Amino acid sequence: MRTADGTTGYITTRSAYAANAYYQAKPATVKVISAKGLNAYGNVALNGKKLRHYARGSVVKVKALKTHGLTTRLVLSNGHYVTGKKTFVIQK
DSSP: OBOTTSOBOOOOOOGGGOOOSBOSSOOSEEEEOOTTOEEEESSTTOOSSEEEEEOTTOEEEEEEEEEETTEEEEEETTSOEEEOBTTTEEEO
């Protein structure tokens, strides 16, 4: 397969080559790796008033995992919610 920019490759559905974008199991702690940091909210939908901002490099403790639709949220030890997307946080 040739793409518009001239690169070649293929698409696979083989599980050995694919990974989940969100955490499926609760990590004990996570480190913020997003360049702009991460906002914490008071509800699982991550809307409404922002309660706290975590800068890049911050390490936070995770109390539980909650799902919101098809996405995963991390419940922090202080009760705030953040995204469980692996491009924003990494298991520490």
